[in-house]
Amino acid sequence: MPDRTSFDLSRLLAALRKSWPLILVITLVAAFAGYVVSWRQPDSFQATAKLLFRAEDPVPQIDPNVPPPENPNSPDTIAATNLQLADAEADDAAVEVKRRLRSPLDPAELRGRLTLAPEGQTELITVTGTGDTGREAASIANAFSEVIVDARRREAQRRVERVIQAIDASLTAPGVTPAAAQTLQARKEQLQTERRLQTGDVSVGVPATVPGSPSAPRPMRSALLGGFLGLLIGVGLALWLARYDRRLTDAEIEEIVGAEIVARIPNDSGSALDHRLYLEAFQFLRANLQLRFELRPWDERVFAITSPVPNSGKTAVAVGLAKALASSGFRVVAVDFDLRRPALHDRLGGKMSPGLADAILGTAGNKTLYQETSEPGVSLVAAGVLPPERASSAVVGIEQVSELYDRLRKAGDYVIVDTGPLMIGADSTVVASAVDGLLMVVDATSVDRERLAAAAEQLRGARAPVLGVVLNRTEPLLPREDYRNYYSTTENLAWSRPRRGEIHPPTGNNAAPPPAPPPELQPPARRR
Numbered sequence: 001m002p003d004r005t006s007f008d009l010s011r012l013l014a015a016l017r018k019s020w021p022l023i024l025v026i027t028l029v030a031a032f033a034g035y036v037v038s039w040r041q042p043d044s045f046q047a048t049a050k051l052l053f054r055a056e057d058p059v060p061q062i063d064p065n066v067p068p069p070e071n072p073n074s075p076d077t078i079a080a081t082n083l084q085l086a087d088a089e090a091d092d093a094a095v096e097v098k099r100r101l102r103s104p105l106d107p108a109e110l111r112g113r114l115t116l117a118p119e120g121q122t123e124l125i126t127v128t129g130t131g132d133t134g135r136e137a138a139s140i141a142n143a144f145s146e147v148i149v150d151a152r153r154r155e156a157q158r159r160v161e162r163v164i165q166a167i168d169a170s171l172t173a174p175g176v177t178p179a180a181a182q183t184l185q186a187r188k189e190q191l192q193t194e195r196r197l198q199t200g201d202v203s204v205g206v207p208a209t210v211p212g213s214p215s216a217p218r219p220m221r222s223a224l225l226g227g228f229l230g231l232l233i234g235v236g237l238a239l240w241l242a243r244y245d246r247r248l249t250d251a252e253i254e255e256i257v258g259a260e261i262v263a264r265i266p267n268d269s270g271s272a273l274d275h276r277l278y279l280e281a282f283q284f285l286r287a288n289l290q291l292r293f294e295l296r297p298w299d300e301r302v303f304a305i306t307s308p309v310p311n312s313g314k315t316a317v318a319v320g321l322a323k324a325l326a327s328s329g330f331r332v333v334a335v336d337f338d339l340r341r342p343a344l345h346d347r348l349g350g351k352m353s354p355g356l357a358d359a360i361l362g363t364a365g366n367k368t369l370y371q372e373t374s375e376p377g378v379s380l381v382a383a384g385v386l387p388p389e390r391a392s393s394a395v396v397g398i399e400q401v402s403e404l405y406d407r408l409r410k411a412g413d414y415v416i417v418d419t420g421p422l423m424i425g426a427d428s429t430v431v432a433s434a435v436d437g438l439l440m441v442v443d444a445t446s447v448d449r450e451r452l453a454a455a456a457e458q459l460r461g462a463r464a465p466v467l468g469v470v471l472n473r474t475e476p477l478l479p480r481e482d483y484r485n486y487y488s489t490t491e492n493l494a495w496s497r498p499r500r501g502e503i504h505p506p507t508g509n510n511a512a513p514p515p516a517p518p519p520e521l522q523p524p525a526r527r528r
Helices: 009-018 020-039 075-101 107-112 134-171 178-197 219-244 250-257 272-293 314-327 344-348 356-361 388-394 398-409 426-433 449-461 480-486
Strands: 045-053 114-118 124-131 202-206 261-266 302-306 332-337 370-372 378-381 414-419 437-443 466-474
Touching: 009 020, 009 219, 020 219, 045 075, 045 134, 075 107, 075 114, 075 124, 075 134, 075 202, 107 114, 114 134, 124 134, 134 178, 134 202, 250 261, 250 437, 250 449, 250 466, 261 272, 261 314, 272 314, 272 466, 272 480, 302 314, 302 398, 302 426, 314 332, 314 344, 314 378, 314 414, 314 437, 314 466, 332 344, 332 356, 344 378, 398 414, 414 426, 426 449, 437 449
Parallel strands: 261 466, 302 414, 302 437, 332 378, 332 414, 437 466
Antiparallel strands: 045 124, 045 202, 114 124, 370 378
């Protein structure tokens, strides 16, 4: 049995094919939602300036002959350091930017409209401003860039000023010689000139320009992103449903049961067309079974109809198959071996007792078990009255059931046995294993893997001759319009049946009449 806890490629593809309408709907809805949400957003503009950082000037030394320290940092580290410097300066620059732009926004809002990012491993830092208009976006980007440059220039000047102050302290220190004082004074004048020329370690490389179109919203991009997200959600949901969906495909049903699907019985909704399709499905089932039995001995004609669980429609299938065989001129005996919940007598217009339970328990006496029904060509052996708790113990063994089937063979051309559900009682397996062929009825709307597998394993253990699977409550394979156009509009859609007393003689392998049935299965005399 396939492992349900994991997905191989074929199962994955099958799950996606099965759920493609769901995936498509979710994808389209997400794409449309993304488009609408983006389209309803107000326009937003972005403008970008670029700050050019250069290697920071080393701290000036009092003695110009002392070499400055080398910078051992890598390009990545330098880029990260430049971003940190720019980010720190931008946090402090918001108040000055507000003053310069005379903006109604507070400094925190202005800072929130600024984005800083390094440009690869280069010495460039992009400064992106966002505004309600293109002019406002460019003004924010340029204003922050200028304030950052000014702040870095003042910091460079302060570094030089601190060295000048150190020289002044040395000049006033006791014990300084005239020669040393002259040297320090010359160095001070040099640094004063350097302080006036100091520009810092950053400059505006590319100023921001006013953008010609808004950067947001972008409905098409949002639609694509929404569609992609919807696709991922749809695929994930489809796989989740497939993982926990207990229903099976046709191929999986055939694999579990070990037999092919021999018929599909559609729902009979009550309309003339659906009723015609329902009856026609049983003719397909009859033809398939007769073709499979064409090469078998003539006496192999006892069929059991069973299902894994209750409410799968097995009794309806048994009745429909019996009617289809009778409509072709065969004599059919319908046997109700569902001793817990018999229903054939209601479907065929018979009585529950006397029946099999009476014969098994030896209480039938001289009463005949063979009943006429409301369906021409179909006779009934009812279940009889038996307490449900005694159903399993009443069916002693397969020899007992086989002997009963041998006697039933003499009463008709075909014997259709309606058994109980396999998962309900052990007697159902015994009853089903003694027949010539067995049909497993599976409800296509609620088939369950574990229950179907357990029932199939039960039949394999009993070596039951499973002929095939009947899928019940299916949808027609073709559109109803195709059937409606094919059938004549003047045709009576009710299935024609031979009248009572006009049963056609058997044909083919059943041309020779069977021997007379034993006394307990003799049909009652017809009323005149």
